[in-house]
Amino acid sequence: MSDRFTPYAEKMRADGLSESAIRAFEGNFRALERNETGLIPETDLAPVESLPSAETLPVPDAASLTLLLRRTVVIKLNGGLGTGMGLEKAKSLLTVREGLSFLDLIARQILHLRQSTGGGPVPRFLLMNSFSTSEDTRALLAKYPELGAPEELEFLQNRVPKILTDSLTPLSWPEHPDLEWCPPGHGDLYASLAGSGWLDKLLAEGITYAFVSNSDNLGATLDPALLAWFAESGAPFLMEVTRRTAADKKGGHLALRPRDGRLILRESAQCPDADAAAFQDIGRHRFFNTNNLWIRLDHLKETLTKHGGLIPLPMIRNSKTADPRDKNSPAVYQLETAMGAAIESFPGAAAIEVSRARFAPVKTTSDLLIIRSDACRLTPDFRLELHPGRHGVPPEVNLDNAHYKLVDGLDLLLADAIPSLLHCQKLTVKGLAQFKPNVCINGTVSFNNPGPQAAPIRPGEYEDASYPLLP
Secondary structure, three states: OOOOOHHHHHHHHHOOOOHHHHHHHHHHHHHHHOOOOOOOOHHHOEOOOOOOEHHHOOOOOHHHHHHHHOOEEEEEEEOOOOHHHOOOOOHHHOEEEOOEEHHHHHHHHHHHHHHHHOOOOOOEEEEEEOOOOHHHHHHHHOOOHHHOOHHHOEEEOOOEEOEEOOOOOEOOOOOOHHHHEEOOOHHHHHHHHHHOOHHHHHHHOOOOEEEEEEOOEOOOOOOHHHHHHHHHHOOOEEEEEEEOOHHHOOOOEEEEEOOOOEEEEEOHHHOOHHHHHHHOOOOOOOEEEEEEEEEEHHHHHHHHHHOOOOOOOOOEEEEEEOOOOOOOOOEEEEEEOOHHHHHHHOOOOEEEEOOHHHOOEOOOHHHHHHHHOOOEEEOOOOOEEEOHHHOOOOOEEEEOHHHHOOHHHHHHHOOOOOOEEEEEEEEEEEOOEEEOOOEEEEEEEEEEOOOOOOEEEOOEEEEEEEEEOOO
């Protein structure tokens, strides 16, 4: 360990972080020291031409499914605060439908699966919380004692030191010590599982398969057909991917690395400028990662051991200020990794094409409006899915960031009612407005209020036009 990294190791040990977390952070720090760019040129890649489809998979019989569920854990990534939408609590506590939050629906999904398969307390259920989300999450889960004690349903995501850009030394801020730390991205899953002891505990319980997804993606439920296929395949790692559309062209894609035949992920930050056109060619690079992953825990243990306790993942370097609210505070690097990038670390890793219904994350208030509207429906097993009348295509919603970027603004827009978006192709709202009951949006519709006072969007059908609003 070099002298330059020693202060980081000491700082992390003093904070109670595991050796797995320290080794993972050291791997990223070494990459930063080497000034690695992480760029992957198009010449190093080949497109993935075709993949098996989950749509054709048979559902296992009840007895087989029960046996598989006994060997399975469902892990939800639940460390995000939703600060981009103005939240100061776990994003998964946001109300989605019928007074239920993301976390309510996830809990009910697990309980429904257990009841419908008669398998008792299986599958296992765990949340990867952060220091910021743990307390609120535990409080909500107390409503569901059938799941188990809240403290037995979580392990904590690590945190890592911020790095001063001018000296590569740890940021020190005694007045605000919490600002010295940052989250390490969801690639921390592997170090957190190992360092918390949960990986060994699960393996000791006979649990072999893990299904991992984000808590803000209610389409990502445990699919029995996928579980059976994964178990039968023998693959150590399986990524669910779906077709890229024009709206996804700037997002990361799956690719093949010819030199070793492995599947890899390439994010936009890893693409040289000269290859931007090829990166955005959705006919060439057809698939993107949904962040729904299936992992063989015994193979994960072997891979961690092989690499000295870490999964080698590409480092993502983010340039920030020490205090995000103070642009004059010291410049720092925040180092992150993405869990899907681990696909290249497992020989024999696979990918499977899934329906877009399994990818419905909520990143903005526009996304939140869609899932609260009748464009989506809540199924008896507590899945949230697009209404069949949408034919698999969600409406496009663009809300004015000046007024609706934060959840408080969206709540004012929807204070009286949520509009019907069942037959909406595209909705745009500019300026202050408020939907009244019985508003139906058909086709492509925009509303514009240039004035300073909120204007009502009155009851009625609106279709394929731009409507000026008056207070």
